[in-house]
Amino acid sequence: MNRILLLGKNGQLGWELQRTLAPFGEMTAIDREEVDLSQPGQLREVVAGACPGVIVNASAYTDVDGAESRPQLAISINRDAPAILAEESRRFNIPLIHYSTDFVFDGSLGRAYTEADAPNPLNLYGKSKLEGEQAIQSVGGLHLIFRTSWVYSLRGNGFVSKVLRWAREKEALRVVDDQVGSPTWARMLAEMTSLVLMLAQARGPDWLAEHRGIYHLAGSGAASRLEWAQAILALDANPDEQRCKGILPAKTADFPAPAQRPAYSVLNCEKFERTFGLTIPHWRENLRLAMDTSLFGG
Numbered sequence: 009m010n011r012i013l014l015l016g017k018n019g020q021l022g023w024e025l026q027r028t029l030a031p032f033g034e035m036t037a038i039d040r041e042e043v044d045l046s047q048p049g050q051l052r053e054v055v056a057g058a059c060p061g062v063i064v065n066a067s068a069y070t071d072v073d074g075a076e077s078r079p080q081l082a083i084s085i086n087r088d089a090p091a092i093l094a095e096e097s098r099r100f101n102i103p104l105i106h107y108s109t110d111f112v113f114d115g116s117l118g119r120a121y122t123e124a125d126a127p128n129p130l131n132l133y134g135k136s137k138l139e140g141e142q143a144i145q146s147v148g149g150l151h152l153i154f155r156t157s158w159v160y161s162l163r164g165n166g167f168v169s170k171v172l173r174w175a176r177e178k179e180a181l182r183v184v185d186d187q188v189g190s191p192t193w194a195r196m197l198a199e200m201t202s203l204v205l206m207l208a209q210a211r212g213p214d215w216l217a218e219h220r221g222i223y224h225l226a227g228s229g230a231a232s233r234l235e236w237a238q239a240i241l242a243l244d245a246n247p248d249e250q251r252c253k254g255i256l257p258a259k260t261a262d263f264p265a266p267a268q269r270p271a272y273s274v275l276n277c278e279k280f281e282r283t284f285g286l287t288i289p290h291w292r293e294n295l296r297l298a299m300d301t302s303l304f305g306g
């Protein structure tokens with residue numbers, strides 16, 4: 009397993025994986041410049057060229073609203089490309105690590121979802137990701153699929169950066185309190201992936217074959233979007249720059265969007281913790297670490 013093929017190196021998760029996976033050996037890290045996953049046929053050549061001992065797929069079409077008007081693009085990237093990666097991983101008998109989403113669920117259960125709960129995606133993004141999971145499973149190679157949710161990093165234009173920016177631009181902020189999920193730090197996800205890979209390497213392919221499948225892996229605890237935004241502003245290293253004087257609760261219906269979102273898509277991650285002997289930190293603790301700028305002098 010000492011050669012890694014990482015797809016999606018510039019994404020929130022891929023950027024972190026480039027760092028946490030480095031100790032495993034030589035890495036071929038690629039993104040859109042190297043291969044356009046809307047043409048997934050090119051992938052077989054890429055895999056053959058990299059000659060990997062493990063494939064980690066952090067790439068995805070993640071524009072939830074965009075998927076409603078570009079379903080074929082979402083399907084190519086989120087179903088067809090992972091299907092090819094699964095076939096290549098089975099052909100070379102190497103592990104494939106892939107990520108999926110809480111949006112495979114409709115959010116109507118009213119409690120945290122386990123891997124045994126039936127998916128029922130409300131939108132095309134969720135449908136394309138579910139079909140990606142199913143394609144990988146039906147190929148039947150050595151796969152681990154980590155379903156995660158509300159992924160953030162301090163880089164780029166994710167929810168954390170947006171809330172910090174809005175608080176500087178607006179006097180009044182309104183954030184929905186009727187969507188509840190599990191905020192997940194991309195770095196935590198990358199670290200957990202590396203720890204699981206280390207375990208798989210130590211225990212060998214039979215162990216991995218026995219433990220293949222879907223695992224929920226997201227920040228522990230639950231938050232509404234409003235609670236998450238409040239926690240972000242409370243941890244702001246430069247609160248003096250904020251113009252807004254607090255956040256007002258809003259409803260999903262106040263912000264019409266092309267894609268419907270699940271109301272309660274918290275993931276129960278006990279299977280992951282039990283199987284791999286790891287403890288997933290609470291989302292608040294991870295957010296505190298993610299936003300801790302003290303090393304840089306605030």
Ligand SMILES: NC(=O)c1ccc[n+]([C@@H]2O[C@H](COP(=O)([O-])OP(=O)(O)OC[C@H]3O[C@@H](n4cnc5c(N)ncnc54)[C@H](OP(=O)(O)O)[C@@H]3O)[C@@H](O)[C@H]2O)c1
Binds near residue numbers: 110
């Ligand atoms: N973000 C979330 O809240 C969330 C929630 C649940 C699950 N997940 C899952 O977690 C995983 C990682 O998500 P993330 O937040 O790190 O995603 P991300 O930041 O959007 O990164 C996705 C990566 O895939 C690349 N990509 C997209 N279309 C491509 C194409 N046609 N060809 C080649 N590369 C392409 C992107 O490149 P470009 O930047 O050039 O497009 C980007 O580098 C994904 O499987 C996602 O479905 C994410």
